[in-house]
Amino acid sequence: MDVSLKEDKVNLDVTKKDGSTVTLTPSEDSAKTEDEKKDEQEVKQEEKKEEKKEETAKADSSNKSNTSESKKNNTASTTNTSSNKNNTSSSSEPNNSSNNSGTSKPSNNSSSNSNSSKPAEHTHNWVAQYKTVNVPEKGHNEQVLVQAAYDEQVPITEMQEFSICNQCGADITGNTQWHLEQSYLNGGNCGGYHSEWREVVTGYKTVHHDAVYETRYVVDSPATTKQELTGYKCSSCGKTKAN
Incomplete structure (x- = not known):
C-alpha cells in the first residue's frame, strides 16, 4: 500500500484483486462502495493465507530434512553391520588357496561330530541305604507288695x-x-x-x-529292631555318599 501526502490531504493507493491500483482520497475513501470494502477484506484474508502457507512450508521442510538425516544415519548403521558380517564370514571361511597349498585345518563337520559324540552327563539316582539295629529291652526294678501289714x-x-x-x-x-x-x-x-x-x-x-515287699524287674519296652539310615547309593553307577 502506497501513501503520499499532497496539499495536507492523504491519498490511499489500493491494489485490487485483479492487480489494478486505485488511488483514494479521504473523500473518496468515505464514499467507497460495499464491493470495494469486500475486496479489501478479501485481500487481507489472502495475505493471511499466504503467510500461513509459508509457515507450513517451512515446518514441512524442517521435518523432511530431519527425516532425511535419520534415514542417512540408519543407512550408515546398516552398512556398518553388513560390513561386519562380511568380515566375520570371510574370516570364518577356510581359504581355498591355503587348502590347495596342502595346509590341513580341521573342518567344522569334524568339530560338530566330536561335540555330538560326547556322552551325556550322568545324573545320580540316590537310593537311601539302611541297616538293621537291635534295640535292647528296657525296664526297671521296683518293689512289689507281697504281704500287707x-x-x-x-x-x-x-x-x-x-x-x-x-x-x-x-x-x-x-x-x-x-x-x-x-x-x-x-x-x-x-x-x-x-x-x-x-x-x-x-x-x-x-x-x-510290717508289709512285705520284694524286688521285681518290670519291662518298660520289649526288645525290638529298627532301620537306621547309613547313607545313599546311586542305583546306576554304584557311587555312595555319606548321610
Whole structure:
C-alpha cells in the first residue's frame, strides 16, 4: 500500500484483486462502495493465507530434512553391520588357496561330530541305604507288695500244774479229796490222782507285722529292631555318599 501526502490531504493507493491500483482520497475513501470494502477484506484474508502457507512450508521442510538425516544415519548403521558380517564370514571361511597349498585345518563337520559324540552327563539316582539295629529291652526294678501289714493277737501262755484222777482222768485240781469221796459214795472206784504240767493261755498280746515287699524287674519296652539310615547309593553307577 502506497501513501503520499499532497496539499495536507492523504491519498490511499489500493491494489485490487485483479492487480489494478486505485488511488483514494479521504473523500473518496468515505464514499467507497460495499464491493470495494469486500475486496479489501478479501485481500487481507489472502495475505493471511499466504503467510500461513509459508509457515507450513517451512515446518514441512524442517521435518523432511530431519527425516532425511535419520534415514542417512540408519543407512550408515546398516552398512556398518553388513560390513561386519562380511568380515566375520570371510574370516570364518577356510581359504581355498591355503587348502590347495596342502595346509590341513580341521573342518567344522569334524568339530560338530566330536561335540555330538560326547556322552551325556550322568545324573545320580540316590537310593537311601539302611541297616538293621537291635534295640535292647528296657525296664526297671521296683518293689512289689507281697504281704500287707497286719496286727496279730498272740496268746500268752505259762506252764501250770494240774491234778488228774487216775481212774476217770478228770481234772480235780484243788478238789482232789472231794472227788475221791464222791466217787466212793456213788459206788465209784476213783481212789487216786496224779499231777500233770500243762501250758495254759493266760492272756493275749498284739503283735504288728510290717508289709512285705520284694524286688521285681518290670519291662518298660520289649526288645525290638529298627532301620537306621547309613547313607545313599546311586542305583546306576554304584557311587555312595555319606548321610
